[in-house]
Amino acid sequence: MSDSKNISIKDVAKHANVSTATVSHVINGTRFVSEDTKRKVHQAMNDLNYRINFVARSLRSRKSYVIAFLAPILASETSNYFFMSVAAGIQSVLKQNHYHLVLSDSHEEAEYEADEIRMLGSQMIDGLIMAPASRELDYEHLFGDYPVVYLDRVPNNSNRDCVVVDNKTVSKEAVQMLIGKGHKRIAYLSGPNTLTTTEERVAGYLEALSEAGIEAESDLISIGEVSLDSGYKLTESLMRHEPTAIFVTDNVMAMGVMFYMQEKKISVPEQIAVVAYDEFQWTRITSPPLTVIEQPAFELGVKAAEVMLERIDNAGSPRQEHRLTANLVVRQSS
Amino acid sequence: MSDSKNISIKDVAKHANVSTATVSHVINGTRFVSEDTKRKVHQAMNDLNYRINFVARSLRSRKSYVIAFLAPILASETSNYFFMSVAAGIQSVLKQNHYHLVLSDSHEEAEYEADEIRMLGSQMIDGLIMAPASRELDYEHLFGDYPVVYLDRVPNNSNRDCVVVDNKTVSKEAVQMLIGKGHKRIAYLSGPNTLTTTEERVAGYLEALSEAGIEAESDLISIGEVSLDSGYKLTESLMRHEPTAIFVTDNVMAMGVMFYMQEKKISVPEQIAVVAYDEFQWTRITSPPLTVIEQPAFELGVKAAEVMLERIDNAGSPRQEHRLTANLVVRQSS
DNA sequence: AGTCTGAACGTAAACGTTTACATGTCTTTA
DNA sequence: TAAAGACATGTAAACGTTTACGTTCAGACT
Numbered sequence: 001m002s003d004s005k006n007i008s009i010k011d012v013a014k015h016a017n018v019s020t021a022t023v024s025h026v027i028n029g030t031r032f033v034s035e036d037t038k039r040k041v042h043q044a045m046n047d048l049n050y051r052i053n054f055v056a057r058s059l060r061s062r063k064s065y066v067i068a069f070l071a072p073i074l075a076s077e078t079s080n081y082f083f084m085s086v087a088a089g090i091q092s093v094l095k096q097n098h099y100h101l102v103l104s105d106s107h108e109e110a111e112y113e114a115d116e117i118r119m120l121g122s123q124m125i126d127g128l129i130m131a132p133a134s135r136e137l138d139y140e141h142l143f144g145d146y147p148v149v150y151l152d153r154v155p156n157n158s159n160r161d162c163v164v165v166d167n168k169t170v171s172k173e174a175v176q177m178l179i180g181k182g183h184k185r186i187a188y189l190s191g192p193n194t195l196t197t198t199e200e201r202v203a204g205y206l207e208a209l210s211e212a213g214i215e216a217e218s219d220l221i222s223i224g225e226v227s228l229d230s231g232y233k234l235t236e237s238l239m240r241h242e243p244t245a246i247f248v249t250d251n252v253m254a255m256g257v258m259f260y261m262q263e264k265k266i267s268v269p270e271q272i273a274v275v276a277y278d279e280f281q282w283t284r285i286t287s288p289p290l291t292v293i294e295q296p297a298f299e300l301g302v303k304a305a306e307v308m309l310e311r312i313d314n315a316g317s318p319r320q321e322h323r324l325t326a327n328l329v330v331r332q333s334s
Numbered sequence: 335m336s337d338s339k340n341i342s343i344k345d346v347a348k349h350a351n352v353s354t355a356t357v358s359h360v361i362n363g364t365r366f367v368s369e370d371t372k373r374k375v376h377q378a379m380n381d382l383n384y385r386i387n388f389v390a391r392s393l394r395s396r397k398s399y400v401i402a403f404l405a406p407i408l409a410s411e412t413s414n415y416f417f418m419s420v421a422a423g424i425q426s427v428l429k430q431n432h433y434h435l436v437l438s439d440s441h442e443e444a445e446y447e448a449d450e451i452r453m454l455g456s457q458m459i460d461g462l463i464m465a466p467a468s469r470e471l472d473y474e475h476l477f478g479d480y481p482v483v484y485l486d487r488v489p490n491n492s493n494r495d496c497v498v499v500d501n502k503t504v505s506k507e508a509v510q511m512l513i514g515k516g517h518k519r520i521a522y523l524s525g526p527n528t529l530t531t532t533e534e535r536v537a538g539y540l541e542a543l544s545e546a547g548i549e550a551e552s553d554l555i556s557i558g559e560v561s562l563d564s565g566y567k568l569t570e571s572l573m574r575h576e577p578t579a580i581f582v583t584d585n586v587m588a589m590g591v592m593f594y595m596q597e598k599k600i601s602v603p604e605q606i607a608v609v610a611y612d613e614f615q616w617t618r619i620t621s622p623p624l625t626v627i628e629q630p631a632f633e634l635g636v637k638a639a640e641v642m643l644e645r646i647d648n649a650g651s652p653r654q655e656h657r658l659t660a661n662l663v664v665r666q667s668s
Numbered sequence: 669a670g671t672c673t674g675a676a677c678g679t680a681a682a683c684g685t686t687t688a689c690a691t692g693t694c695t696t697t698a
Numbered sequence: 699t700a701a702a703g704a705c706a707t708g709t710a711a712a713c714g715t716t717t718a719c720g721t722t723c724a725g726a727c728t
Contacts, residue, residue, distance in 0.1 A: 006456075006479070008714050019678045024716060031717095034676065051456040051478055055392045056714030059683050064389060066436070074422040084418055091439055098453070102400070102436045105425055119432070122340075122385035123684085144385055145340070228615060258619045281562060282614075285592045287621030342684050353708045358686060365687095368706065390684035393713050457714085 007048045016044035027052065064126050066100045067308060070116055071131040071151070072108035082251065082278050082297050083131065086151065089301020090129060097309055099126070108133050108226060117142045127308045134194040147311040151304045153196045161311055163303045163322040165295050167197050170326040171204030171249070174275050174293055178245045178334065179212045183273060186214075187243035189234055189257065191226040191250050198223070201249045217241070224253075231256020239266075245273035245334070249293075251280070258286065273334040284331070291334035294327040341382045350378035361386065398460050400434045401642060404450055405465040405485070406442035406560075416585060416612050416631050417465065420485065423635020424463060431643055433460070442467050442560060451476045461642045468528040481645040485638045487530045495645055497637045497656040499629050501531050504660040505538030505583070508609050508627055512579045512668060513546045517607060520548075521577035523568055523591065525560040525584050532557070535583045551575070558587075565590020573600075579607035579668070583627075585614070592620065607668040613661075622666035630658045 009027075013020045018037055025031045026041045033041075044050070058064040069090055073083040091101050102125070106113040113133050120128065122144035131152045132139060139148075139155060150162040178186050188205050190198050202221070209216050219241045222234045231253030238246065239260075248254045254276035261268055268274050268288055276283070279294035307320050343361075347354045352371060359365045360375045367375075378384070392398040403424055407417040425435050436459070440447040447467050454462065456478035465486045466473060473482075473489060484496035512520050522539050524532050536555070543550050553575045556568045565587030572580065573594075582588045588610035595602050602608050602622055610617070613628035641654050 006714090009716095010714080020715080021679080021717075022677060025677090028716085032676070037677080053393075053714050054455045054458040055389055055398060056457070056683090057716075058389045059387075059393050059685085059713090060715045060717085062683075074418070074425050081415065081418075084415075087437070088439075091437070095439075100436055100438075100453070102434055103421070103425070104434075105422075105429075119434070121388045123390070124388040124434075255615050255619065262619060280616075281589050282616040282620065285589065285596060285621065286616065286619045340684090343686095344684080354685080355687075355709080356707060359707090362686085366706070371707080387684050390713090391686075393715090394684080394686045396713075 006053075007050045008053070009050075011048055012041065012044045012050050015048060016040040058123070062123070064124060065098060066102055066125045067094055067127045067129060067305070068102045068104055068120055068125045069129045070104040070106055070113065072106050072133070073103060074105040081280055082295065083152075085297035086131075086301040086304075089298040089303075090305045091301075092298075093302050093305040093309070099309075106131075106133050110134055110137055114142055120144070122146075127312055129304050129308055135196045135199075136194055147308065147315070149304050149308050149311065151300060155196075159319060161307050161320045163300060163307060163320075163324065165197070165300065166323045166325050167200035168204040168207075170293050170328060171201040171247075172208045173204075173328050174291075175205050175208035175247060176212070177328065177330065178247070178273060178275065179208065179214070181273070181334070183245040184214055185217075185220065185241075185243045185245070187220045187222065187238045187241070187246040189222045189224075189231070189238065189246060189248040189250075189253060191224070191253065193223055198249065205247060226250055226252055228252055228256045228259070232260050235260040239264075243272065245275070247275045249277045251276060251278035254278075254290070258290075262287075268333050275334050279327075279329055286333075288332035291331045292329050294329050296324045296326065299324060340387075341384045342387070343384075345382055346375065346378045346384050349382060350374040392457070396457070398458060399432060400436055400459045401428055401461045401463060401639070402436045402438055402454055402459045403463045404438040404440055404447065406440050406467070407437060415614055416629065417486075419631035420465075420635040420638075423632040423637075424639045425635075426632075427636050427639040427643070433643075440465075440467050444468055444471055448476055454478070456480075461646055463638050463642055469530045469533075470528055481642065481649070483638050483641050483645065485634060489530075493653060495641050495654045497634060497641060497654075497658065499531070499634065500657045500659050501534035502538040502541075504627050504662060505535040505581075506542045507538075507662050508625075509539050509542035509581060510546070511662065511664065512581070512607060512609065513542060513548070515607070515668070517579040518548055519551075519554065519575075519577045519579070521554045521556065521572045521575070521580040523556045523558075523565070523572065523580060523582040523584075523587060525558070525587065527557055532583065539581060560584050560586055562586055562590045562593070566594050569594040573598075577606065579609070581609045583611045585610060585612035588612075588624070592624075596621075602667050609668050613663055618665070620667075625665045625668035626663050628661040628663050630660065633658055 009020050009023050013023045022033060022037060023041055026033050026038050069087055071083045073087060094101050104116040106116060110133050125146055127146050128148045129151050132155050135155045137155060148160050150160055152164055154162045175186060190201060193199055206216055220243055222238050224230045224234050235257045248257050257274060266272055276290050276292045279292045283290040283292050303322050343354050343357050347357045356367060356371060357375055360367050360372050403421055405417045407421060428435050438450040440450060444467050459480055461480050462482045463485050466489050469489045471489060482494050484494055486498055488496045509520060524535060527533055540550055554577055556572050558564045558568045569591045582591050591608060600606060610624050610626045613626045617624040617626050637656050
């Protein structure tokens with residue numbers, strides 16, 4: 001082990017015969033220091049194995065270089081790989097800018113979510129990127145005075161920056177594709193409509209139907225909890241109304257749908273067509289390969305992080321709202 | 335918006351007519367305070383919308399309540415869902431103990447990894463849980479003076495705490511199962527053997543063969559980069575030596591294997607049996623459902639976090655080494 | 669010779685907590 | 699009634715940086 005005592009900038013200063021200010025300035029390059037002194041300081045830092053204390057720096061400079069990402073990301077059961085890709089995107093730009101990422105899981109529940117926000121406290125983070133669990137909550141009073149950017153979903157009446165996916169257009173496109181193949185009884189399955197995404201997706205679905213002169217049937221629209229089980233059970237009820245196609249807007253629920261079909265030996269797409277949400281490598285080797293809507297998850301993260309950094313740089317700049325387009329990938333399941 | 339000025343413990347103290355010490359103590363419950371004063375302080379905190387400054391707290395108390403997890407976890411392409419489940423496990427116990435989790439991605443590359451460790455600096459984290467990219471590196475000089483626990487993999491000559499999976503036993507079991515079904519030409523495909531996991535897995539494979547009196551053939555053993563592409567290409571070369579079964583010890587590479595089989599219309603398990611690593615929901619709806627080795631990923635995370643917290647609590651306690659057992663799940667692909 | 673300018677660096681006050689130590693006020697006891 | 703304890707709180711020094719000001723000193727200009 002090395003020296004157990006913690007080495008501070010003071011020790012370095014003493015060892016190099018300079019002031020703490022000088023040491024700080026050579027570390028940060030924040031004012032001119034002669035080559036000679038620089039060398040001495042670096043030498044001293046090496047000799048003593050000095051390491052910056054980020055906490056002290058944060059306290060004084062009021063910047064932590066930490067961004068939090070709060071989403072239903074880690075819960076083991078309802079594993080939503082979508083948000084993991086988003087996290088990867090966020091991380092990639094944060095890293096380039098020497099920021100850290102702390103991950104918080106909302107469990108898709110308002111209570112957990114509020115807890116997490118509280119735990120983040122103030123000063124600990126420079127910004128929060130979040131996918132809110134509900135669009136009906138008032139989050140504002142929970143936040144500290146860091147910037148917040150909403151990702152994937154936006155609460156009502158928010159005037160924060162946000163970056164989301166254009167769910168309506170692509171959903172409409174997916175349903176139109178099904179209609180084009182002759183389907184008239186198209187079921188719709190999704191998570192709770194406390195999410196803005198759900199709202200948009202159902203809107204796209206309905207618009208496609210109505211433009212094709214097909215009357216929407218409430219029996220064919222099923223909205224429930226986001227879980228594999230729930231996906232399975234809701235499929236069961238939907239099937240009683242004999243759809244010829246099913247549009248499921250969540251990849252976790254989609255697994256429930258596929259389990260059901262597999263178990264009941266209902267062949268896809270012969271007996272029923274399936275269109276799901278979210279593209280992952282495995283959707284290509286399911287049986288049959290799934291037709292999916294590919295969301296730009298990584299890019300969503302990248303954009304959100306970029307917006308965040310800009311906002312940090314310039315608190316007063318106008319609100320940004322980005323709407324990325326998703327992509328329909330047609331494979332054998334439809 | 336609320337007051338833009340930052341409220342400190344001093345403001346609260348003044349507003350409640352007590353000292354900062356008292357405020358601190360009611361916040362932390364660290365010494366007796368009369369009910370009356372408590373009320374006053376809470377009132378003041380509410381009135382002023384006070385929020386703890388965790389950074390200042392960390393600086394003074396020398397504890398950040400932050401644990402970092404460093405693993406090849408977020409890289410978008412080589413997405414390793416295994417480590418995400420691990421992260422979920424870690425998070426679940428950290429959360430209960432009011433710790434935060436910061437995620438760092440090593441990209442499975444030594445350089446990235448070293449960078450990340452340096453970026454964590456000192457004092458910023460109370461501990462580091464990591465899955466080292468190589469067993470041959472000397473990490474010790476990179477670490478600060480926080481505890482480190484190795485997860486899933488262990489560098490040579492480490493005397494740190496660690497929690498890993500018993501890869502050898504379960505790999506042997508899997509290969510024995512294949513042998514039991516009459517297979518004699520069993521291919522082995524895995525990531526680089528700079529990983530301890532690879533070492534153990536190949537050992538299990540070899541031991542099963544040798545105990546069954548089957549001679550190992552180096553042409554049937556393929557070791558390469560962990561990626562989908564690499565999995566695909568290595569399968570291609572392996573197939574030239576006509577294996578009747580293939581044991582692939584990484585889920586990302588396994589996708590490459592399955593793509594290959596699908597593309598070449600090689601039917602599984604009729605023409606070749608496949609056993610893969612890591613159980614996820616989707617392995618059940620692939621075509622055919624995959625036989626896999628199910629690693630206790632979540633539990634791995636839980637254990638690692640528990641060990642971490644114990645170590646923080648008691649720096650002097652004896653080294654812990656945990657070896658969790660994995661589970662062979664036999665399905666149609668074998 | 670005095671003043672000025674710029675280069676290079678030093679001094680010390682913050683940042684917002686925690687915490688060792690000190691203080692004051694009651695009650696109890698001899 | 700004075701000393702002793704218990705009870706409840708206050709004082710102020712840290713923690714390790716950053717940074718607004720000050721300082722020193724050498725050379726250039728009047």
